[in-house]
Amino acid sequence: MLHFSEDPTITRFVPHVAPTARQPEAYVWAVDYLRAPDYWFPRNCPRALAWTLPTSTPADRERILGPGGGERVHAIEYRWVAEFLSVELFAYRFPADHFVPFGEPTPSAVVSVEPVEPLGPPELVGDLLALHQAAGIQLRILDNLWGFWEDVAASTLGFSGIRLSNAADRPTPLDS
Template sequence: MLPRRGEVLHFSEDPSITRFEPHVAATAQQPEAYVWAVDATNSPCYWFPRHCPRVCSWDEGVPRIHAIEDRWLEAVRTTRLYAYRFAADDFEPFGERPHAHVATRPVSPLAPPEEVGDLVRLHAEHGIELLVLPALGDHFADVRARGLEFSAIRMGNAGIGPAGPFPTRR
């Protein structure tokens, strides 16, 4: 499930949204209110349940790999995910090296959402290896050390902060 030319996508487990209002996400690192969407490069990073921690890596000449913890595999297999299509002109690239697109005013999808389908199969159809690991910490460290392009999403749900694994609590 990728955007068509001139589109960006927003993925959700809720198929009933008819209008998207800018808001400050609970995990936001900035105070501004946005509606978030992604382009073709970043869409595959959202072919997961919302709260699933994952490390998505790619680079020229390197196969794309998405890694999750094994405890999330069943949710990846069973989650019903929907894609909302938006006109890319309603959004602006976000950040110095854009990983997302944002709108600062309410936006409506171009059409009703489309069910994404089997998320494991979708990865295979696009030649993306879905790596299932006991934990993400070592893999995340390796991706960063190799200098690959990456997106690490919901890593707090895997006990990993910006600098690496959170200390073990006793």
């Protein structure tokens, strides 16, 4: 289990209710290897993520991922690029036996209701752009995430939006 942070000095993770939490329970949050790329970003960076599922239609794959687009795309806004390229992000490793899956219908994270100590010191994640490239994940830079987000959320692809409250304002429709 992994937890990503810009703080390399944490020695014990204590359950808490995050300011952005949608549930009242206190947790220590982590993800497995498959969901780790969701967190290859500065903590507060808004991002829209999409990936293919066995049930994704060819039309949605083409429309969202594009021709030759691989299996996954992450989108951020231009105003976050400098921080994305310069952030020092660290990965903490946790023992799996402290965590249970969280999220319906498909878990998107794992949580612990008890304090957790990392298995060792955190590791510097490194070049986030290179990580995306090595993992075959498209990285899109957009003026505004909302149009992309709405397309993804209405598609047959898997998707996740993280820190969307930090995204630029939704564009207003043009007066007709």
